[in-house]
Amino acid sequence: MNNKILVTGGAGYIGSHICKALSNRGFLPVTYDNLSKGHEWAVKWGPLITGDLHDTEKLCDAILTHQPKAVMHFAASIEVGESVEDPSAYYYNNVAGSLNLVRCMITTGCLNIVFSSTAATYGVPETRLISENHPQMPINPYGMSKLMVERIITDCNEPNGIRHMFLRYFNACGADFENEIGEAHTPESHLIPIVMQAAGGQREKLFIFGDDYDTPDGTCLRDYIHVEDLASAHILALESLLAGAPSNAYNLGTGTGYSVQEIILAAENVTGRAIQRDVHSRRAGDPPILVASSAKARQELGWKPTKSLDEILASAWKWHCKQNNI
Ligand code: UDP
Numbered sequence: 001m002n003n004k005i006l007v008t009g010g011a012g013y014i015g016s017h018i019c020k021a022l023s024n025r026g027f028l029p030v031t032y033d034n035l036s037k038g039h040e041w042a043v044k045w046g047p048l049i050t051g052d053l054h055d056t057e058k059l060c061d062a063i064l065t066h067q068p069k070a071v072m073h074f075a076a077s078i079e080v081g082e083s084v085e086d087p088s089a090y091y092y093n094n095v096a097g098s099l100n101l102v103r104c105m106i107t108t109g110c111l112n113i114v115f116s117s118t119a120a121t122y123g124v125p126e127t128r129l130i131s132e133n134h135p136q137m138p139i140n141p142y143g144m145s146k147l148m149v150e151r152i153i154t155d156c157n158e159p160n161g162i163r164h165m166f167l168r169y170f171n172a173c174g175a176d177f178e179n180e181i182g183e184a185h186t187p188e189s190h191l192i193p194i195v196m197q198a199a200g201g202q203r204e205k206l207f208i209f210g211d212d213y214d215t216p217d218g219t220c221l222r223d224y225i226h227v228e229d230l231a232s233a234h235i236l237a238l239e240s241l242l243a244g245a246p247s248n249a250y251n252l253g254t255g256t257g258y259s260v261q262e263i264i265l266a267a268e269n270v271t272g273r274a275i276q277r278d279v280h281s282r283r284a285g286d287p288p289i290l291v292a293s294s295a296k297a298r299q300e301l302g303w304k305p306t307k308s309l310d311e312i313l314a315s316a317w318k319w320h321c322k323q324n325n326i
Contacts, residue, residue, distance in 0.1 A: 004066045005238070007111070008053065008101065009074030010046075011038025013183045014172055015115065015229060018072060019045045020181065021231035022238075030066045032059065033075060042181050046147070055096030056104060061107040069242060070112035071105060072234065073098065074279070076146070079189050080120065083142035084284045094145035099152055106160045113153060114238050117168045119223070119253070119290045121147040129293035132168070132249050140285030154247070159203035163247050165237040170223035170253030170292045172230055175319035182319030183227075195264060196320035198220045199273040206275065208260050210282035221257035221289040226315070229254075236301040249303040253292025254305045263309075269311040 005022055009015040010031030015038070019029035023045035031043045034052040051058040051128030053075055063071075076094045077083065083090040098115075105111060121136045138144040156162040173192045174181030185191050197203035211218040233252050258266070268275050297303045307315075320326070 001070065002067055004030050004068040006030050006063060006066060006068040007074065007077065008032045008071065009038060009116075011040065011048065012037060012074055012228060013185070014169075014179045015072075015074035015178060017227045018046075018074070018234050019043070021228075021235055025235050030062070030068060032062050036039075036144075036326055037185065039184060044180065049069060055095070056100055059101060059288045060104040060108055063104055063110045068110060070114060071101065071110060072114045072143045072238065073101060074116045076116065078142065080140050080142050081189065081283050083140050083145070087141035090141045090145045091148075094142075095148045095152075097276040098149040100163065101154055102152055105162065106156065111161045112163050112241050114165045114167065114234060114241065115149065115153060117150055117166045117249070118143060118146045119168055119170045119251070119292065121150065121168060121233050124287045125289060125291075129136045129189055129255060129291055130251065132296055134250055149316060150249070157247055163241060165231060165239060165241050165247070166248065166249035167230075168251045169230060170225050170251070170290060172227050173224050174226040174228065174307065174315045175247050177228065177315055179315075179318050179322055182316070182323070185324065191222075191260060191263060191265075191317050192257060192273065193320065195267045195275060196271070197318055198277070199267060199271040199317070199326050200320055200324055204276060206277050208277055208278035209280055211279045213288040215259060217259050217261045217286055219260035220286055221259050221291060223253035223255065223257055223291045224263070224309060224312055225253050225305055225309065226312050229305035229307050233297060234301045236303050245305035248300070250297040250301065251292040251294050252297060253255075253294050255292060255294060257289060257291040258309060259323060265284055266309055267313050267317075270280070270310055271317050276312070
């Protein structure tokens with residue numbers, strides 16, 4: 001029986017963790033990645049096709065050759081700040097690339113997609129916890145590009161038979177507990193790996209982007225979710241889709257927000273090292289608070305995030321030490 005899943009962006013941070021989870025669950029992940037940000041060393045659980053989402057021939061050929069049961073779509077540009085500076089690159093990579101993928105899926109008859117979406121599609125929250133029916137009004141091109149892809153896929157449900165699961169992540173972080181894979185972006189822009197660099201001495205200090213937000217300590221609150229918890233939700237969503245569940249969207253977060261200051265303090269505690277920091281001006285495109293209600297995923301998918309902030313930071317630190325020979 002064919003148990004293949006095409007994983008675009010499978011050489012990247014989240015994609016590679018999902019490939020490992022797929023493999024543990026008896027699927028064969030076939031990675032399709034242009035390696036612009038991903039790493040060949042992260043593709044360990046199935047074949048790698050080095051290709052770009054814009055390469056229609058290669059992409060359709062990958063689907064025709066492997067006949068995957070579904071596509072899990074991670075390949076994208078993912079940095080809020082960069083998207084504000086270079087929006088057209090984000091619309092080209094994320095929207096045009098995904099549109100090409102959807103068109104290849106339609107022409108080849110591979111109609112199931114699990115799409116890596118984001119809390120950034122919601123914009124500034126109107127409620128303390130964000131649920132799936134919160135208005136989607138992104139405040140940066142990254143969030144807008146992901147929302148546009150959600151719309152494209154949804155529009156293709158009826159006429160083309162595409163079926164989807166949208167998984168809207170809050171802040172993915174941490175590393176594989178077996179320390180085989182982890183976050184490795186160059187340059188790094190995400191808070192937790194930057195905190196690790198400052199703890200490990202690979203960076204003199206970190207900058208806190210704004211301490212004048214309307215939050216308890218003035219720094220932004222985010223909902224940090226371990227990448228292995230994300231992976232378990234992906235497996236549940238995929239299996240539900242393959243079992244015939246209707247198209248749906250789920251938030252993936254823990255429901256708890258931590259401020260930038262709290263993350264730094266917790267990281268000092270977990271690593272046992274002092275972390276130098278300075279306050280910088282706000283980063284464009286940052287909402288003050290993003291915290292998920294993941295009640296729907298818990299109820300409908302039976303998902304439960306299990307990793308604590310300390311486990312997130314400890315796994316990130318262990319991975320950082322391995323990468324940097326600490
Ligand atoms: N942040 C920060 N300094 C950094 C990187 C991030 O203060 O060097 C803040 C950022 O402004 C946001 C939070 O940390 O409030 C999480 O940012 P990250 O880029 O990790 O994820 P995002 O929320 O943008 O998806």
